[in-house]
Amino acid sequence: MKKKSVKFSKTVMSQIMLPGQANPSGNVHGGEIMKQMDNTAYVVARKHCRNNVVTARVDEMQFLKPVFVDNLITCRAHLVFVGHSSMEVRVRVEVENLETSEQPEVALTAYFTMVALDEAGKPTAVPGLKLETEKQKREYAKGKKRYQKYKNDKQK
Numbered sequence: 001m002k003k004k005s006v007k008f009s010k011t012v013m014s015q016i017m018l019p020g021q022a023n024p025s026g027n028v029h030g031g032e033i034m035k036q037m038d039n040t041a042y043v044v045a046r047k048h049c050r051n052n053v054v055t056a057r058v059d060e061m062q063f064l065k066p067v068f069v070d071n072l073i074t075c076r077a078h079l080v081f082v083g084h085s086s087m088e089v090r091v092r093v094e095v096e097n098l099e100t101s102e103q104p105e106v107a108l109t110a111y112f113t114m115v116a117l118d119e120a121g122k123p124t125a126v127p128g129l130k131l132e133t134e135k136q137k138r139e140y141a142k143g144k145k146r147y148q149k150y151k152n153d154k155q156k
Contacts, residue, residue, distance in 0.1 A: 003128035006078050006136050009047035013040045014074040016098075017067055028067040033093060033108055034058075040075035041089040041112035048079055048087060049116040049126040056086060057113040059146060065095055065107040072096045074104065080111070080136075081143025085123035087114045088143045111146065 013036065021032040038055055045053040067073060074094045081088040089112045094104035118124040131137045 001125065001127045003130040004048055005130045005132060006080075007132075009044045010076075010078040011040055011043045011047065012074060012076050013043065014072055017069055017071050017073060019069050022069045026069045028069065028071070030063060030108075033067060033073060034061070034110075036073060036075055037077075037091040037093060037108065037110060038112060040077045041091050041114055044077045044079060044089045045087045045114035045116070048082070048129075049124075051116040051118065051124055051126070053087070053114040053116050055112055056115045057150065059111040059113070061108070061110040063108055065105050067093075067095045067107050068097075070098070072098055072104075073107065079129055080139040081147060082126055082129040083147055084125055085116050086147070087116070087126060088112070088147065089114060090139070111143070113147075113150075 015036060017028045022028045042053060075091055077089050077091040079087055080090045091110055091112060092106055093108040095107040096104040116124050116126045131140055
């Protein structure tokens with residue numbers, strides 16, 4: 001299976017936050033944003049492996065800024081690590097108030113582990129990841145460390 005570059009499956013998805021996604025004070029529910037993050041991670045993983053994928057784990061979810069109704073959120077995601085059938089996707093959410101000229105700010109970040117499935121719903125092999133920059137190599141090493149820690153914890 002031929003390795004694919006990080007930029008091959010890099011994905012950006014945006015959405016305006018609506019009243020139905022918020023509490024009475026206008027704060028968007030974290031779960032609504034997490035759903036958008038999960039959708040973006042799905043697209044990245046699906047593009048990379050060309051199989052159905054499911055979310056196996058979410059790591060290091062950090063809420064950094066509130067998101068309000070009528071804000072634009074932009075999810076930016078890319079692969080950081082690939083195992084045999086799993087792929088770790090870094091997702092960063094930027095929030096932007098479209099009524100001001102302020103620059104977007106990072107609102108959330110997380111790592112989503114997605115697993116590729118074959119037609120029978122069983123984990124299946126995915127292409128490797130071609131690392132082209134020093135940053136990609138550093139991210140890959142950190143992702144591999146998280147992967148190994150999870151595998152070791154699972155065996156205990």
